Amino acid sequence: MNDRTMWIFVLLALSLGPAPQTLCAQGALEDLRVNPERIELRIQELSQFGGTSNGGVDRVAFSDADVQAREYIISLMREAGLAVRIDAAGNIIGRREGRGADRPSILFGSHIDAVPHGGKYDGALGVIAAIECAQVLHEHEVATRHPLEVIVFSDEEGGLVGSRAIIGTLTPEALDVVSHSGKSVRDGIRFIGGDPDRLEDARRRPDDIKAFIELHIEQGAILNSRGTDIGVVEGIVGINWWDVTIEGDANHAGTTPMDQRKDALLAAAHMIIAVNRVVTEVPGRQVGTVGRIRAEPGAPNVIPGRVVMSLELRDLSAEKIQSLFATIESEAERIAGESGTRVSFTPIHATSVPAPTDPRMRQIIAAAAEGLGLTFQLMPSGAGHDAQDMARITPTGMIFVPSVGGISHSPEEYTRPGDMANGANVLLHSILKIDEGALD
Amino acid sequence: MNDRTMWIFVLLALSLGPAPQTLCAQGALEDLRVNPERIELRIQELSQFGGTSNGGVDRVAFSDADVQAREYIISLMREAGLAVRIDAAGNIIGRREGRGADRPSILFGSHIDAVPHGGKYDGALGVIAAIECAQVLHEHEVATRHPLEVIVFSDEEGGLVGSRAIIGTLTPEALDVVSHSGKSVRDGIRFIGGDPDRLEDARRRPDDIKAFIELHIEQGAILNSRGTDIGVVEGIVGINWWDVTIEGDANHAGTTPMDQRKDALLAAAHMIIAVNRVVTEVPGRQVGTVGRIRAEPGAPNVIPGRVVMSLELRDLSAEKIQSLFATIESEAERIAGESGTRVSFTPIHATSVPAPTDPRMRQIIAAAAEGLGLTFQLMPSGAGHDAQDMARITPTGMIFVPSVGGISHSPEEYTRPGDMANGANVLLHSILKIDEGALD
Numbered sequence: 001m002n003d004r005t006m007w008i009f010v011l012l013a014l015s016l017g018p019a020p021q022t023l024c025a026q027g028a029l030e031d032l033r034v035n036p037e038r039i040e041l042r043i044q045e046l047s048q049f050g051g052t053s054n055g056g057v058d059r060v061a062f063s064d065a066d067v068q069a070r071e072y073i074i075s076l077m078r079e080a081g082l083a084v085r086i087d088a089a090g091n092i093i094g095r096r097e098g099r100g101a102d103r104p105s106i107l108f109g110s111h112i113d114a115v116p117h118g119g120k121y122d123g124a125l126g127v128i129a130a131i132e133c134a135q136v137l138h139e140h141e142v143a144t145r146h147p148l149e150v151i152v153f154s155d156e157e158g159g160l161v162g163s164r165a166i167i168g169t170l171t172p173e174a175l176d177v178v179s180h181s182g183k184s185v186r187d188g189i190r191f192i193g194g195d196p197d198r199l200e201d202a203r204r205r206p207d208d209i210k211a212f213i214e215l216h217i218e219q220g221a222i223l224n225s226r227g228t229d230i231g232v233v234e235g236i237v238g239i240n241w242w243d244v245t246i247e248g249d250a251n252h253a254g255t256t257p258m259d260q261r262k263d264a265l266l267a268a269a270h271m272i273i274a275v276n277r278v279v280t281e282v283p284g285r286q287v288g289t290v291g292r293i294r295a296e297p298g299a300p301n302v303i304p305g306r307v308v309m310s311l312e313l314r315d316l317s318a319e320k321i322q323s324l325f326a327t328i329e330s331e332a333e334r335i336a337g338e339s340g341t342r343v344s345f346t347p348i349h350a351t352s353v354p355a356p357t358d359p360r361m362r363q364i365i366a367a368a369a370e371g372l373g374l375t376f377q378l379m380p381s382g383a384g385h386d387a388q389d390m391a392r393i394t395p396t397g398m399i400f401v402p403s404v405g406g407i408s409h410s411p412e413e414y415t416r417p418g419d420m421a422n423g424a425n426v427l428l429h430s431i432l433k434i435d436e437g438a439l440d
Numbered sequence: 441m442n443d444r445t446m447w448i449f450v451l452l453a454l455s456l457g458p459a460p461q462t463l464c465a466q467g468a469l470e471d472l473r474v475n476p477e478r479i480e481l482r483i484q485e486l487s488q489f490g491g492t493s494n495g496g497v498d499r500v501a502f503s504d505a506d507v508q509a510r511e512y513i514i515s516l517m518r519e520a521g522l523a524v525r526i527d528a529a530g531n532i533i534g535r536r537e538g539r540g541a542d543r544p545s546i547l548f549g550s551h552i553d554a555v556p557h558g559g560k561y562d563g564a565l566g567v568i569a570a571i572e573c574a575q576v577l578h579e580h581e582v583a584t585r586h587p588l589e590v591i592v593f594s595d596e597e598g599g600l601v602g603s604r605a606i607i608g609t610l611t612p613e614a615l616d617v618v619s620h621s622g623k624s625v626r627d628g629i630r631f632i633g634g635d636p637d638r639l640e641d642a643r644r645r646p647d648d649i650k651a652f653i654e655l656h657i658e659q660g661a662i663l664n665s666r667g668t669d670i671g672v673v674e675g676i677v678g679i680n681w682w683d684v685t686i687e688g689d690a691n692h693a694g695t696t697p698m699d700q701r702k703d704a705l706l707a708a709a710h711m712i713i714a715v716n717r718v719v720t721e722v723p724g725r726q727v728g729t730v731g732r733i734r735a736e737p738g739a740p741n742v743i744p745g746r747v748v749m750s751l752e753l754r755d756l757s758a759e760k761i762q763s764l765f766a767t768i769e770s771e772a773e774r775i776a777g778e779s780g781t782r783v784s785f786t787p788i789h790a791t792s793v794p795a796p797t798d799p800r801m802r803q804i805i806a807a808a809a810e811g812l813g814l815t816f817q818l819m820p821s822g823a824g825h826d827a828q829d830m831a832r833i834t835p836t837g838m839i840f841v842p843s844v845g846g847i848s849h850s851p852e853e854y855t856r857p858g859d860m861a862n863g864a865n866v867l868l869h870s871i872l873k874i875d876e877g878a879l880d
Contacts, residue, residue, distance in 0.1 A: 237694065256727070
């Protein structure tokens with residue numbers, strides 16, 4: 001829609017209908033669309049900060065590239081008419097006032113920090129699209145009932161630092177962690193303009209926030225392989241990690257007959273297959289992964305005496321994770337008995353609990369997608385997101401768009417401009433629906 | 441037997457029989473026995489060089505401890521009446537002349553260098569027992585027909601350096617290898633009194649050697665678990681090594697559904713189990729081992745995209761190794777097809793061919809054991825030994841004695857004094873049988 005068409009609508013609305021809630025007429029609001037070219041252009045511009053020759057980005061939180069990208073983002077926010085501030089946790093917040101004086105804010109956004117050797121869409125799309133929504137509303141002089149806040153969370157990839165500060169769960173220990181930038185999280189927050197000594201100031205009260213909504217690339221291949229436009233996220237899966245230790249007897253590979261071995265790696269192989277079988281033999285979208293393995297002593301001519309490997313289980317239901325783990329434990333007991341080894345499990349701290357999205361938010365996103373003529377499906381988020389923190393204090397929703405080939409955290413990460421625009425339009429109309437009272 | 445008894449035999453023989461072949465009478469020779477206490481004492485004394493607080497030894501070839509231990513061994517050789525020389529490869533050779541002027545020598549011995557954090561019996565027993573045999577013959581003034589040579593091979597654990605020089609297969613590249621001592625093999629040989637520029641001088645002509653025989657601890661648990669006194673070694677197994685590479689797709693463990701994965705570690709687990717099944721499902725004493733494994737990128741939350749692991753196969757028959765490998769290759773093809781991965785094998789240089797012992801030598805050793813009232817059994821040597829080189833130029837035999845628990849290359853390595861004495865007595869009487877013409 002161009003500006004001239006818009007004014008026709010506005011004049012039409014003013015002449016025909018009751019006093020409109022916004023400067024736009026209702027019909028005009030429904031027809032609002034983001035600018036696909038501008039999103040694509042800004043995604044490419046943002047990727048120059050920390051950009052690598054192979055098309056990826058090296059822009060870990062608290063790096064110089066991160067700081068430069070944040071300055072770029074702040075300039076875009078100002079262009080979109082947002083009042084920008086940095087909170088104590090280093091989150092960038094661009095605020096647009098609403099018509100109502102004391103209404104809570106609708107928050108939306110994502111992050112711009114990246115994993116080492118990452119891609120240009122993870123996080124970035126959610127931020128650029130959020131600014132685009134604000135800019136479209138600004139350009140069309142749409143006055144919303146609620147204040148809107150575009151948020152860029154600090155250090156998402158390093159452990160959801162910004163969103164944990166907002167919900168009040170960022171511990172002093174987390175501040176001591178040395179991030180990929182080489183700086184501690186504490187020093188990093190200071191480096192990007194926050195104040196780690198006053199983190200309490202970054203905390204938000206639930207009654208201060210109407211809702212939170214995040215657009216993100218799927219990072220998996222479900223939407224892309226099925227040709228679905230939009231993923232309506234049911235929740236962010238819980239993640240449990242264990243170290244699995246298998247102890248046998250290290251021995252000379254030449255002098256120890258096959259029937260006298262207690263080969264820890266052979267038992268580990270049976271465990272890896274058992275994990276896969278247990279996770280896949282029940283219905284559902286749970287996943288289980290052994291990603292790391294170490295055999296000791298690790299020489300070609302020595303039977304491994306000890307293997308330590310990782311076990312990760314993810315699902316939307318904590319109960320299901322526990323039930324899968326119980327089955328894996330009993331499989332381990334059987335394998336240990338049959339192989340003469342000992343198998344033990346050590347839970348690892350990195351565990352996160354499942355964070356379901358708000359069912360009303362799912363309906364709002366689905367309705368927005370439907371209104372835009374887009375196909376959509378419910379799906380879990382297998383990856384962690386700031387939305388999982390926000391879900392603990394406010395109605396939260398997440399929108400996914402297809403990742404080509406399901407590739408993520410890689411320079412090959414790619415999402416088509418059309419899919420980015422679809423996601424941004426769903427974000428825009430979800431915000432408008434919430435503003436219009438869909439949550440009330 | 442004490443010296444007085446001995447003299448009675450000798451006088452008896454002189455008064456009764458024809459001119460004896462040796463200073464001893466035949467009956468006296470059969471009754472010759474090593475001194476078990478002296479063997480045990482010397483094993484303990486030798487273990488002081490590079491001895492560690494946990495009862496093991498750190499005495500890698502070309503270390504100061506190696507040099508000190510060699511000086512100790514040379515002193516024992518001289519005490520046993522041997523004329524000592526160091527050849528160009530650093531081998532210590534203690535020679536005792538025979539009665540015949542131009543007869544070839546009977547060689548016997550082993551090595552005294554150890555693996556890092558090794559035990560006190562591996563190699564050491566073969567050397568101490570060889571000197572004991574010479575000393576018993578010296579003390580009893582037994583004059584053999586053939587010259588006897590006690591040999592201490594240099595740097596056995598680093599790749600059979602001394603014996604390869606003797607058979608002429610020590611390459612210039614092998615001299616460049618940096619040994620555990622930190623010195624190159626070339627510098628190491630110089631350090632222990634050899635001359636790496638004149639290695640050809642160390643080479644022995646086949647017609648210069650009557651036979652070679654080596655006593656060694658089994659390093660496996662076969663003799664110990666069956667309660668057998670003596671192992672008559674059928675040969676040293678051939679060893680083939682491969683690097684096995686499994687390539688799948690590295691992907692996000694949270695966002696990639698189970699049915700869309702190409703998990704290289706899951707495929708590797710199937711390979712490890714297949715190797716075990718292929719090796720154990722045919723009769724025989726072949727062994728197959730996966731001892732080393734690396735999964736990339738190796739993070740708990742990333743599906744492994746690439747696994748590299750070792751494959752080792754050992755058997756007395758090179759044909760059997762090739763046939764096992766062919767079966768493993770076709771298993772790999774099946775697993776790759778089922779898992780959507782690619783599996784490839786890269787042969788590794790460390791391969792060694794099977795070295796059967798001389799059937800006559802096996803009979804000589806078996807007869808010696810039987811004559812001593814010891815139980816014995818035929819068995820392969822799963823570990824490599826200098827005997828495998830010597831077998832290429834001269835009739836070679838090997839004697840094994842039990843390793844408690846089959847433990848080797850470890851401070852817990854242990855062989856009982858009685859078993860060491862049994863092995864030394866079998867060595868002594870095998871030498872005497874060869875000297876008496878059992879090979880002719």
